[in-house]
Amino acid sequence: MTRSTPRSDAPVADAYDPSAIETKWQARWRERGTNAANLASGANPFYALMMFPYPSAEGLHVGNLFAFTGNDIYGRFQRLRGHTVFEPMGFDAFGIHSENYSLKVGEHPMRLIPRNVANFKRQLQRGGLMIDWRYAVDTTDPAYYKWTQWIFVQLFKAGLAYRRKAAVNWCPSCKTVLANEQVIGGACERCGTKVEQRFLAQWFFRISDYAERLLNNLERIDWSETTRTAQRNWIGRSEGAEIRFQVRGQKSEAGGAAPSDVGPATADLVVFTTRPDTVFGAMYMVLAPEHPLVEQITTPDRRETVQAYRDETARQDLVARKVNKDKTGVFTGAYAINPATDAEIPIWISDYVLMDYGTGAIMAVPGHDERDFEFATLFHLPIRRVIAPQGTPADARLHEAFVEDAGAHLVNSAAFDGMPVEEAKRAVTDWLAEQGSATAVVHYRLHDWCISRQRYWGPPIPVIHCDVCGPQAVPEADLPVILPDIADFKPDDSGVSPLARHEQWYRVPCPKCGAPARRETDVSDTFLDSAWYFLRYPSARRDDVPFDTEMTRRWLPVASYIGGNEHAVLHLMYARFITMVLHDLGFLEFEEPFRKFRAHGHIIRDGAKMSKTRGNIVNPDRYFEQWGADSFRMYLMFLGPFQEGGDFRDAGISGVRSFLNRLWLAVEDARDDGVPDEEVMGKLHRTIRKVGEDTQRLGYNTAIAAMMEYMNALRKSDRVPHRAEVEPLVQLVAPYAPHIAEELWERLGHGRSVMDGGWPAFDEALAREDTVELAIQVNGKLRGTIHLPRDVDQQAALDRALAEPQIAKFVTGTPRKVVFVPGRLLNLVV
RNA sequence: GCGAGGGUGGCGAAACGGCAGACGCGGGGGACUUAAAAUCCCCUCCGGGUAACCGGGUGCGGGUUCGAUUCCCGCCCCUCGCACCA
Numbered sequence: 001m002t003r004s005t006p007r008s009d010a011p012v013a014d015a016y017d018p019s020a021i022e023t024k025w026q027a028r029w030r031e032r033g034t035n036a037a038n039l040a041s042g043a044n045p046f047y048a049l050m051m052f053p054y055p056s057a058e059g060l061h062v063g064n065l066f067a068f069t070g071n072d073i074y075g076r077f078q079r080l081r082g083h084t085v086f087e088p089m090g091f092d093a094f095g096i097h098s099e100n101y102s103l104k105v106g107e108h109p110m111r112l113i114p115r116n117v118a119n120f121k122r123q124l125q126r127g128g129l130m131i132d133w134r135y136a137v138d139t140t141d142p143a144y145y146k147w148t149q150w151i152f153v154q155l156f157k158a159g160l161a162y163r164r165k166a167a168v169n170w171c172p173s174c175k176t177v178l179a180n181e182q183v184i185g186g187a188c189e190r191c192g193t194k195v196e197q198r199f200l201a202q203w204f205f206r207i208s209d210y211a212e213r214l215l216n217n218l219e220r221i222d223w224s225e226t227t228r229t230a231q232r233n234w235i236g237r238s239e240g241a242e243i244r245f246q247v248r249g250q251k252s253e254a255g256g257a258a259p260s261d262v263g264p265a266t267a268d269l270v271v272f273t274t275r276p277d278t279v280f281g282a283m284y285m286v287l288a289p290e291h292p293l294v295e296q297i298t299t300p301d302r303r304e305t306v307q308a309y310r311d312e313t314a315r316q317d318l319v320a321r322k323v324n325k326d327k328t329g330v331f332t333g334a335y336a337i338n339p340a341t342d343a344e345i346p347i348w349i350s351d352y353v354l355m356d357y358g359t360g361a362i363m364a365v366p367g368h369d370e371r372d373f374e375f376a377t378l379f380h381l382p383i384r385r386v387i388a389p390q391g392t393p394a395d396a397r398l399h400e401a402f403v404e405d406a407g408a409h410l411v412n413s414a415a416f417d418g419m420p421v422e423e424a425k426r427a428v429t430d431w432l433a434e435q436g437s438a439t440a441v442v443h444y445r446l447h448d449w450c451i452s453r454q455r456y457w458g459p460p461i462p463v464i465h466c467d468v469c470g471p472q473a474v475p476e477a478d479l480p481v482i483l484p485d486i487a488d489f490k491p492d493d494s495g496v497s498p499l500a501r502h503e504q505w506y507r508v509p510c511p512k513c514g515a516p517a518r519r520e521t522d523v524s525d526t527f528l529d530s531a532w533y534f535l536r537y538p539s540a541r542r543d544d545v546p547f548d549t550e551m552t553r554r555w556l557p558v559a560s561y562i563g564g565n566e567h568a569v570l571h572l573m574y575a576r577f578i579t580m581v582l583h584d585l586g587f588l589e590f591e592e593p594f595r596k597f598r599a600h601g602h603i604i605r606d607g608a609k610m611s612k613t614r615g616n617i618v619n620p621d622r623y624f625e626q627w628g629a630d631s632f633r634m635y636l637m638f639l640g641p642f643q644e645g646g647d648f649r650d651a652g653i654s655g656v657r658s659f660l661n662r663l664w665l666a667v668e669d670a671r672d673d674g675v676p677d678e679e680v681m682g683k684l685h686r687t688i689r690k691v692g693e694d695t696q697r698l699g700y701n702t703a704i705a706a707m708m709e710y711m712n713a714l715r716k717s718d719r720v721p722h723r724a725e726v727e728p729l730v731q732l733v734a735p736y737a738p739h740i741a742e743e744l745w746e747r748l749g750h751g752r753s754v755m756d757g758g759w760p761a762f763d764e765a766l767a768r769e770d771t772v773e774l775a776i777q778v779n780g781k782l783r784g785t786i787h788l789p790r791d792v793d794q795q796a797a798l799d800r801a802l803a804e805p806q807i808a809k810f811v812t813g814t815p816r817k818v819v820f821v822p823g824r825l826l827n828l829v830v
Numbered sequence: 831g832c833g834a835g836g837g838u839g840g841c842g843a844a845a846c847g848g849c850a851g852a853c854g855c856g857g858g859g860g861a862c863u864u865a866a867a868a869u870c871c872c873c874u875c876c877g878g879g880u881a882a883c884c885g886g887g888u889g890c891g892g893g894u895u896c897g898a899u900u901c902c903c904g905c906c907c908c909u910c911g912c913a914c915c916a
Contacts, residue, residue, distance in 0.1 A: 226834055226911090233833060233912065240916085273916060286916095327914085350914095357915045364916090370831085371914055445915055565834095568911075602910090638854070640842065644835085652842065652855040658869095659854090702844070705853035712853090715870095775849040780897040782849050806883095819896050825848050829896050 016664035018628025021743040026125060028742075034753050035087070035130045039538055039551060042084025047555050048075030049534055049594070051563030051571075052090040052137075055116040057101055060123040062618045062636065062648055063603045063610045069633045070600050070642045070698065071562040072129045076735035077695045078560075079130070080759040086555060087130050088537040090137035091117050094145075095526035099457035103490055109457050110485055113140055123620065128629045128738050130755070135540040139529035144536065145459035146480035147546035148529055151578065152451075152462055153473045154585055160206045163471065166450060170198040197314055200496075202452035203461055203522070207577045211235050211444040213591075214576055223597040224643070230568035236445025240274035241429045243363060244437045245285060245336040247297050248344060267296055269336055269347070272358030272443055275368065275405075276432070277424035279340040280413040281386035282363035283376065285347045286329065288355035289313040297347060299333030306330055306349065313351050327352055327375045338363075339437040340414075340428070350375065358443055366401065373401035386412050387421060449574065451525040456489035456498045458523030466510035466517040475511050481519070497521040531574040534558055534593060535582075547587075558594045565599035572597070598698060601645020603636070610648075618648055630737035631657040637700040637736065659708050660740055663733060666714060666726045667744045676722040683713045684725060685767035688760050691732045700736070707732055723748070728760035775825040776801045778810040794820040801826055 029035055039045075050071035053064055072087065079085040093113045102109040117138060124131060137144050155161040172194075207214075215235045218228045246252040250267035269285060287294055289310045298306045309330045329350030336347050352371055353362050366376035366383040376383050385398050387408050394411035402408075405421040416424055432438030452461065460481045462474035474481055484505050489498045499505060500521040510517035538551040563571075575593055583591040602609060605616040623632045634656040640646035687710040694703035710729065714721055727748055734741035734754045745754035769790060774797060776784045784807045786800055798818060801807050810830075817829040 229834060230911065236912095236915065238915075271916080275916080325914090352914045352916095354915070362916050369916070371916080374914095443915085445912095565911080604909095638842085646842070649842080649855095655854045661869095701842095702853080705844075708853055773849085777848080777897070780848095780895095785849065817896060819848090821848060825897090827848080827896055 016661050016740070018630060018660075018739070019625075022126075022128065022624075022629055022739045025739045025742045026128065029753075032753070034755060036132050036134060037084050037086045039084075039086060039135075039555065044083045045554055045559075046075075046078045046083035046085045047534075047538075047559045048078060048085055048087045049537075049558045049561045050087070050089070051561075051567065052092050052530070052533060053120065054095065054097060055091045055093050055113065055120045056097070057105075057112070057116055058617055058619070059116075059119050060127075060620060061610050062620050062623075065123075065127055065620050065632075066603045066636045066645070067562065067564065067600045068124065068129055069127065069636055070700065071560075072127075072633075073637065073695065073700060073735040074560060074562070074698065076130055076738065076755065077759075079755055080731065080734065080757075082758065085130070086135075086538065087132060088135045088137075088540070089124060089129070089131045089133070090533055090537070091120065091139065092526065092530050092533075093117065093138055093140045094458045094523075094529055096453075096455060096457070099455060099489070102457070108485070108487070108489070109140075113138075126624050126629060127620065127633065130738070135537050137533055137536050137540050139459075139526075139533065142480045142482055143543055145483075145529070147536065148459050148524070148532070149462040149474070149479050149481060150476060150546055151532060151582070152524065152528070153476060153479070154587075155205055155581060156463070156473045158581070158585060160209070160581060161203055161451075162206065163201055163203050165199045166202050166204075167197045168200055168202070168454075169195045171195055197316065200452075200454065202450050203463075203520075203524075204448040204450050205577070207449045207573070208444055208446050210577055210580055211237070211446045212442075213580060214446075214573065217576070217592055221592050221597070222595060224565070224599045227565060227568045227572065227597060227599055230565070231573060234446060234569040234573065238274050238443050238445075240272060240425075240441065240443065241276040241432070241438045242270050242272050242359065242441050243276060243279060243339065243432060245269045245271065245339060245363065247293075247347070248335040248337060250297060250334075267293055269293065269361050270359045271361045271363045272441065273363060275365065275425070276429045276438065277410060277413075277416075277419075277421055277427075278365040278368050278386050279338065279363065279428060279432070280410075280416070281365045281367045281384045282338050282340075282345065283366055283382050283384060284345045284364045285336050286353045286362050286364050286372075286375070287332075287347065287349045288353045288360040289349050289351055290355045291349070291360045294332065294349055297332055297334040302331060302333035306332055309349060316351075327371070327378055329375065329379070331379075339432055339435065346381070348375075348379075356447060357445065367398050368401055368403055370401045370403065373398075384412060386410060446573075449525075449527075449577070451528055452522040453525055454497045454522055455491060456483075456486070456523065458526065459483065459529070460499065461520040461522050461524050463520040464508055464511055464517050465520065466513060466515060468515050469510055469512045471520075472511050472517075478511070483523070497523060499523070527570055527574050528578075530571055531578040532582075534561075534575070535579075535588075553589065556588075557590050557592060559596065561594040561597045562600055563597070564602065568599065598643065601641065601643055603639075603645055603648045605648045623650070623653070627653055627657055628739075630740050631660060634660070634704060634736050638704045640701055642698045642700050656704070659704075659711060660733075660737060662711055662715070663726075663729065664740065664744065666711070666721050667730065667747060670721050670723045670726045670748075672723050674722060676724040677717055677719070680714060680717055680721075680725050681766050682769060683710055684728060685763050688728060688732065688762045689767060692759065692762065695735065704736065730754065731757060731760050772823045774801075774823075776804075776807050777825060777827040778807065779829055780827060783807050783810050790823065792822075794818065794826075797826050798828075801828070 048071060050068055075085045075087040098109050098113060102112055139145060152161060215232065215237055218231055245268065247267045247269060252266055252268050294306065327350065329348050332347045332349060334347045335344040338345055353360065364372040364375065366372040366381065367385045368387055373383065383398055385396065387402060388394055388396065388411045389408045408421050410416045410419050410424050416428060419427060429438050429440050460483055462479060462481045464472045464474060466472055484502060486502060488501065491498055506519040506521055508517055508519055509515065535547045538555040539545065539548040542548050579588060579593040580591045582588045605618060608616060610617050620632065631653060635653040638656055687706050690706045691703045694706065707729065714725060730741050730744045731754065741754045745757065750757060771787050772790050773785050774788050775782060776786060784804055786804065788797060788800060797820060802811065811828055812830060815828040815830050819827040
């Protein structure tokens, strides 16, 4: 194409001016409701959901925009393919981030958040996202959290919410409870003070009751494999056995040897193990320091030492206890009886045994567990081999724990000697079970979900505590429990929420008996807000129900969910759990909320995730300004694979910009008369196919490359392009660069939005190439290429190849073997 | 330690087991211009050769195959999760 010398008789094309056309089209979309989906009756519904953002004061950064653009392209593509696409947006605005920021700048979150939200909305609109703003949600809006509280009430009524004491991280300097993420290396992330443990009564949801279903359903949902794996690991299913050990001199359930007077409860120690086959090697026992039986079994002479160790452990924060360090522990003075060997084995306590996994107690098998081996070596406890690989003598000394089980068998294990490990796991359990000392069980790593936050900026937990009736759910008619607008929302050293300082707020009558009672003053976890927002969007304009039955049936489960993999376990697990519960309670017809989930990659900067603390946040505003939203969107998608992300640099943005510029010129130049070029049309249809396939699998970078390639081909043909050669390209570009696509579509004479013009039809016949370029190899080495008719057979290809001197010179005599891949290559083995 | 994902030109990256490096950036040369910008054209993995061409090349070492960036085995390195889970 001879663009450098425009024909003098052609009208001078006005140049591509992104800022002018983007302003124009964003206004048009608003006026004409282009982005508004007909939720009630639109055909072929497609719910394109994106994880909603936390509206930070810094505004949207390019990492957010990268993710949102990826979702927008997918949503727009589905719309062009004939779906009614619903692409909503909302704000996850409650939580500790907002609260801490408010404390820092000294402005109340109720004033701060709306400003941040407005800024986000401005930026999202500037980015050209196809958001239907009529259905926006804000988790801090009482009209929203009314239903968050309603969900709590449903769980409470169903017995799935309960209260118990649990450890929290406490910063003695900030006088506040910290989330685990706020504890860095055992110290408070803000002031650096060493964090302590405190025990507070908190609300929990029984998510562990759903562990098996949450695990099994993973098999049948279309999610990124990495996300499913993360969930599987988080649920952490372990099959094993609980084994009961009697304590010498203590009353026992199994032995029945206890005195008849009113003694202490039985002091049998129950352990969980995944290796019941190693019970003959259990040489000692270890309890978590907090284990309730420690006090009862400790002998008088050891009491002081044991208490000192327990006190020291309690002073440590939850995070410090979990880092690898040298083993510590003390002997309780008590002995247990190994039910397999009848041997008396010492009982120790150590912080390497965790109270919140299994039963908080273990049988230590130093020969076959690395931690137990390390502990036994340190405290000079006996180590015995009970598992040996083929060919190893039973008395071979262990220099480290032998933990492999494949191909190994039992030794020093009485009647079980010689039995393979896998078989022995069951056989030993059965044998112990007959004596009443073991049960086969399954344990999960997944813990119940603690939803209490001793903070201000969240929805109050809708409970009223009555001394007579106990905790009562706030009646549904009284919801929402409004979060009061108080000035002193800073946490103090009372260990309870700032709301507990507001008597006029928390003093209420008991909803059951009318006696003076007290509101719960904790607020709920932000993750509860986000565990159901996708249910709310389609019904966001209804204030009488959390989600409308008809709308929900039409739009859910979500057709496509895109978000960051940092939410692979928490948010995505909680959302599945809440959906499952609402299904069980009869509110929803489905139990899995997201049909399809894809994790997007992350835009990093200088090798690190963008964050304010690192000071590497890139604000998209100046790129919108300088290059236009279309170029910037396309550039972000061109950086690398959407599901992998990449390092942000602005080098290279000029490449996509000049592509759009060329597209603009090609459309301006296009002629209506004459016929399109056959070869160009072939290339066009191959491009239509590739862009469609790539966009469908979120392969945006290669889809863009294909469009560029087509543009290059168009220019190479060195003619004024025909309208039929460029018009479909405008449609292919539309999901990626919607503003320029709208403008060009209009200039091509269309009255309606390009978003309603459909996806260009793909014609297989046109796409097919008549000749193919066949690679000719000799012994696997490329020696030349020849052009041949598409359907050439092996013999003809061989004859043609051997007729080429460049190829023939490498072939001496008759080839021993010929490999022919039609349309691709011919390999001669000589 | 466990799990997942990666390692390909100067850079971002492509490649149903079949021509490695598409597409883009950067770089070099040229056209247009009084000049610059913009735009356009050509070249650009490494080594050798004026050239046609030859040889080498996808983290390292093996294997399968007519043929391996791709599949298998064993290592090394990076990123991200989880991390004393019994």
